[in-house]
Amino acid sequence: MSTRTAVVTGASSGIGEATARELAAQGFHVYVGARRVDRLRRLADEIGGTALELDVTSEDSVRAAVDAIERVDVLVNNAGGAKGMATVAESDLDDWRWMWETNVLGTLRVTKALLPKLIDSGDGIIVTVTSVAALTAYDNGSGYTTAKHAQGVLHRTLRGELLGKPVRLTEIAPGAVETEFSLVRFDGDQERADKVYEGIDPLVAADIAEIIGFVTSRPSHVNLDQIIVKPRDQADAGRFARRA
Template sequence: MSISSDSRIAVVTGASSGIGEATARTLAAQGYHVVVGARRLDRLQALADEIGGTALELDVTDEDSVTAFTTVLPRVDVLVNNAGGAKGLAPVAEADLDDWRWMWETNVLGTLRITKALLPKLIESGDGLIVTVTSVAAFHAYDNGSGYTSAKHAQAVLHRTLRGELLGQPVRLTEIAPGAVETEFSLVRFAGDQERADSVYEGITPLVAQDIAEIIGFVASRPAHVNLDQIIVAPRDQAAPSRFHRTTG
């Protein structure tokens, strides 16, 4: 792999589908050399070939994978922490600890690993940007969602803490908290149950991945002195994580 150190480099995690894939295309169109990371390398390679970027296998839950991914990058100007997800929808009394571990490892510790590893390069760039995709679940709790909401709250607090710790350094930090976005998110949450996943979006017009990608592109295009701290974005049909206006028929 050869990436010119003269290129502006954007790293997007969880880029094999959904918001990550759309964000990679958007940032590539803005002139970034986009390095896409995820576990599904076949999907990544097709995307990288399309946008003129670089595909590297990445498992944010694995320290060795993160090290291998980050050490080959000559510089980093933008990091989009997009890798994450939910598993299950169970009350606390029936919580599956394996699901909880996966959600915390992926959303929280995964974000920590990749951010910590790339911080020196982001600072060295002279105008670094860290975008962390959290969720409206980082602001609200809802029944049966404690595993995911607790992980997203923790991920968001990690990001918000870093905003203060990096004050005075040439790095901006933006948290983007989407509501209902129709991607593979619900399919993963419900272990491949397509019918149950589809039911999440019945009767509403959800956001799509490109909606979030365009916001990330806008954030990345702001001048160095402008920091967009938090952006909460949801469909018009959604007022809270579990509160929707649904049409029938």
């Protein structure tokens, strides 16, 4: 295959969908993976890509998806999310398990499975979308911040372990991006999700996708280790300038 290929997880909406569109526009054949197959198929048809039913929390699902991919030049680990905003004292262990399975072990499963193909490409790129929550802690967010810290450390560890191999690694840590993220976090409560972005101009999915496109278009000797991107109205994970 002469066409460069990319795999994007969590591609049925938000940053994943926008990234798939951006990479397709750059000429990549994009494998889009997620659980919502109906959305994936529509997206794949639009961009000339391939839809793969992919649940990153399932070993069998990851194996089946990887077996269907012949070559990989770019992997975008985007699948993840948050559940709830409980204190440590009131933590819901099922929410923690979901966050760790999706953000940490999901990233591990997919990355481990595709590493041989990324190396074989001769110039592989792994982009892992973490969060500013991978860099700091905030009240009522321990389940998500611990998972994102672990995901970030997993990615950063690979940077050293793959030194000398033809694979580059970039971690992108976004702040507030208006997607379905908060809707999932608050179990479908649209009003509560909307309040997260009230009074600010948040980032949108295309902002992150364009950065990923920039990363993948750099010369092979250039490795952008870590990119932190926040809206102008955000200083850190819990500090915003909100307008009335």
